[in-house]
Amino acid sequence: METKNQTTTKGHTHGHTNGNGHSNGISLSNATHKDIFTKCYEFNQHTKAQSLGLYPYFRRIDATMGNTVVCRGETKIMIGSNNYLGLAQDERVVEAAIEATRKYGSGCTGSRFLNGNIGLHEELEEALAKFLKRESVLLFSTGFFANQGALTALLEDNDAILCDRENHASIIDGCKASPAKTIPFAHNSADALRRRLKRLPETAGKFLVVDGVFSMSGDIVDLPAMQKVAKEYGCRVYVDEAHALGVLGPKGEGTVHHFGLNSEVDLMMGTFSKSLGSMGGFLAGSKPVIEYLRHKARCFMFTASLAPAVTGGVLKSLQLMQEEPERIEKLWKNTRKMHEGFKSLGFNIGTTQTPVVPILVGSEIKALHFAQKLFEAGIFATPAVFPAVRYGEAIIRTSYMATHTDDELDYVLETFAKIGKELGIFEDSAYLGGGKRRSSNGYDFDVQDENESQALREDSRNSPQA
Numbered sequence: 243m244e245t246k247n248q249t250t251t252k253g254h255t256h257g258h259t260n261g262n263g264h265s266n267g268i269s270l271s272n273a274t275h276k277d278i279f280t281k282c283y284e285f286n287q288h289t290k291a292q293s294l295g296l297y298p299y300f301r302r303i304d305a306t307m308g309n310t311v312v313c314r315g316e317t318k319i320m321i322g323s324n325n326y327l328g329l330a331q332d333e334r335v336v337e338a339a340i341e342a343t344r345k346y347g348s349g350c351t352g353s354r355f356l357n358g359n360i361g362l363h364e365e366l367e368e369a370l371a372k373f374l375k376r377e378s379v380l381l382f383s384t385g386f387f388a389n390q391g392a393l394t395a396l397l398e399d400n401d402a403i404l405c406d407r408e409n410h411a412s413i414i415d416g417c418k419a420s421p422a423k424t425i426p427f428a429h430n431s432a433d434a435l436r437r438r439l440k441r442l443p444e445t446a447g448k449f450l451v452v453d454g455v456f457s458m459s460g461d462i463v464d465l466p467a468m469q470k471v472a473k474e475y476g477c478r479v480y481v482d483e484a485h486a487l488g489v490l491g492p493k494g495e496g497t498v499h500h501f502g503l504n505s506e507v508d509l510m511m512g513t514f515s516k517s518l519g520s521m522g523g524f525l526a527g528s529k530p531v532i533e534y535l536r537h538k539a540r541c542f543m544f545t546a547s548l549a550p551a552v553t554g555g556v557l558k559s560l561q562l563m564q565e566e567p568e569r570i571e572k573l574w575k576n577t578r579k580m581h582e583g584f585k586s587l588g589f590n591i592g593t594t595q596t597p598v599v600p601i602l603v604g605s606e607i608k609a610l611h612f613a614q615k616l617f618e619a620g621i622f623a624t625p626a627v628f629p630a631v632r633y634g635e636a637i638i639r640t641s642y643m644a645t646h647t648d649d650e651l652d653y654v655l656e657t658f659a660k661i662g663k664e665l666g667i668f669e670d671s672a673y674l675g676g677g678k679r680r681s682s683n684g685y686d687f688d689v690q691d692e693n694e695s696q697a698l699r700e701d702s703r704n705s706p707q708a
């Protein structure tokens with residue numbers, strides 16, 4: 243008799259294989275029940291891409307200088323990080339992290355709520371509040387948690403989150419975890435926001451949640467228009483400053499300060515994993531709201547606090563960012579060079595206004611080939627495919643740093659031009675008239691057409707490397 247487990251795993255009668263000959267462990271003791279692992283046993287997108295030499299993720303880095311990294315003995319120009327100001331490798335930041343470790347040890351081994359604050363946590367909260375001209379700041383162990391914490395703790399059953407369709411995954415997941423209803427609206431459209439808000443009853447609490455700089459397209463939120471509409475409808479405003487901190491604003495304070503709207507925005511979220519060169523996140527707002535979150539945000543209360551090395555390093559980065567404004571100036575000089583350079587070569591860089599520069603490639607498979615060819619030519623950049631972007635509009639997501647040299651950036655432009663021509667990306671449907679929408683619930687980098695992949699792969703092997 244054939245059991246249900248046997249049929250759902252394509253006829254493997256003992257254990258499971260995913261078509262690559264790997265055994266995948268223990269069978270369910272009662273094989274008549276649905277096995278939640280079946281999808282894992284059958285998942286082989288990554289091995290398919292790996293076998294074609296096209297898998298672009300989890301690349302091993304053996305050493306990093308920031309603007310360049312060493313991968314298996316080869317130096318690559320890094321245009322796939324968010325280390326905008328190059329502070330992650332700054333000797334003074336590294337020293338501050340070491341000093342903090344010496345003083346407090348390697349970790350806090352628990353949450354601040356129960357296990358106590360170290361002085362550095364409080365110092366960093368005060369320094370950020372002062373820098374952002376906000377009453378109060380609360381640190382989180384990641385930016386992801388900061389978004390999750392705000393969205394789950396502040397909203398209740400009959401409330402509504404007005405969420406830009408291109409908001410970051412951590413916001414989307416925060417919305418899913420929140421008891422409130424999520425109402426998506428067309429990207430960066432104050433009119434769409436108004437249409438959604440109009441339909442909501444006065445009794446519903448309303449929360450507008452937007453990225454300041456959108457992480458894939460690199461465009462800046464139209465905050466003046468959005469905030470005005472939100473105000474009309476009694477809607478609180480929340481801005482995720484992850485890609486804007488250290489990039490926008492007179493001193494790198496972010497989008498809210500860039501638009502001079504500090505008194506109009508209720509809550510700001512930020513992360514230390516980009517310009518400040520480390521990891522962790524924060525919320526900045528009024529004292530009562532931050533105090534409420536300090537006692538209600540479960541992903542703050544029930545997780546270990548930021549490690550001393552992280553906290554000490556971020557404090558130093560924040561200080562250097564303010565003392566060395568030339569970093570932000572150089573970042574913008576490099577950004578302008580790349581915007582103009584890519585456009586003059588005929589690339590479509592969408593609506594970016596920032597150091598996040600997406601290069602439209604089109605089909606998912608071409609994006610994988612493009613990234614592989616870049617890597618072989620000494621450039622580290624990652625493709626973003628559906629659902630991070632629309633299906634058929636895959637990009638190479640590039641981002642620039644204050645520490646990139648002109649020579650490095652010229653080489654990047656030259657190499658993109660060469661590979662773009664080789665792969666014929668300018669003839670892709672996305673260049674000729676837009677991609678197609680498709681729905682899925684995973685990060686889909688499936689190699690759809692193996693013949694096409696093989697042909698392109700051969701082509702890539704035979705073409706001379708730079």
Ligand SMILES: Cc1ncc(COP(=O)(O)O)c(C=O)c1O
Binds near residue numbers: 387412
């Ligand atoms: C817009 C945005 N928000 C939040 C996050 C999450 O930040 P973290 O890396 O600190 O978890 C990211 C990270 O990529 C992001 O791009």
